[in-house]
Amino acid sequence: MNAIVQNLPELPLSKRLKAGTTRDHDSVDNLVMGSRPFESNERYAYFLRLQHRFHGVINWLYQDAELNQLLPGLQELPRFEAVCADLVDLGLPVPTEPQPVRPSSPCAALGWLYCAEGSNLGAAFLFKQTQKIGLDGEKGARHLAAHPDGRALHWRQFVTLLDGLDLTDTQRDEAIQGALDAFDFYRATLREIFPA
Numbered sequence: 001m002n003a004i005v006q007n008l009p010e011l012p013l014s015k016r017l018k019a020g021t022t023r024d025h026d027s028v029d030n031l032v033m034g035s036r037p038f039e040s041n042e043r044y045a046y047f048l049r050l051q052h053r054f055h056g057v058i059n060w061l062y063q064d065a066e067l068n069q070l071l072p073g074l075q076e077l078p079r080f081e082a083v084c085a086d087l088v089d090l091g092l093p094v095p096t097e098p099q100p101v102r103p104s105s106p107c108a109a110l111g112w113l114y115c116a117e118g119s120n121l122g123a124a125f126l127f128k129q130t131q132k133i134g135l136d137g138e139k140g141a142r143h144l145a146a147h148p149d150g151r152a153l154h155w156r157q158f159v160t161l162l163d164g165l166d167l168t169d170t171q172r173d174e175a176i177q178g179a180l181d182a183f184d185f186y187r188a189t190l191r192e193i194f195p196a
């Protein structure tokens with residue numbers, strides 16, 4: 001646990017998650033941009049495979065009854081099917097659904113979901129980049145498109161639900177560890193999928 005997070009136990013969970021993962025976020029952001037996913041359709045195909053793996057391993061969490069009780073409306077948010085549709089749009093093979101990740105507890109799962117839902121914010125920038133290679137919310141970049149109600153509204157609702165949970169300090173730490181594990185997974189998968 002890093003010092004910033006330990007020293008600010010009174011912060012709402014969403015702020016603790018952000019403080020605890022900012023460094024990881026920035027490294028993933030740099031890795032993604034460094035892998036030039038929007039340079040060509042060929043490189044975008046690697047990115048879609050990465051997104052397929054990431055959204056695939058967490059897809060089941062969105063249907064989990066306990067998590068839906070903690071976060072009502074969760075089942076409406078997964079983007080895995082949209083990633084599959086993007087692959088089909090581009091005439092790419094859809095890999096088999098990856099083995100689900102098994103976070104160590106429901107609170108750790110909240111951290112994975114924080115990572116995935118937050119990635120929707122940065123997706124605004126990525127979505128614009130896909131236009132350079134002729135893609136949009138109806139072809140190839142469906143999973144990066146904003147919800148008709150806007151990205152900010154959904155994110156604010158998600159954060160409000162997270163911050164309304166009555167968790168112990170240990171459970172909050174589990175959530176932060178879950179988010180760190182999700183960023184680690186994303187980083188490792190990116191390195192595996194993109195050619196060196």
Ligand code: HEM
Pocket residue numbers: 014017018025028029030032033114115116117118119120121122123125126182183186
């Ligand atoms: C080139 C790639 C990326 C860029 C440029 C980027 C950019 C951003 C930006 C600008 C925000 C803040 C938006 C706002 O506050 O309105 C953000 C938030 C966030 N992004 Fe990314 N992002 C990238 C990739 C990712 C990836 C791959 C993940 C997860 C696997 C991710 C997870 C998050 C999370 C969790 C937040 C919410 C932070 C918070 O608590 O406020 N991002 N991103």
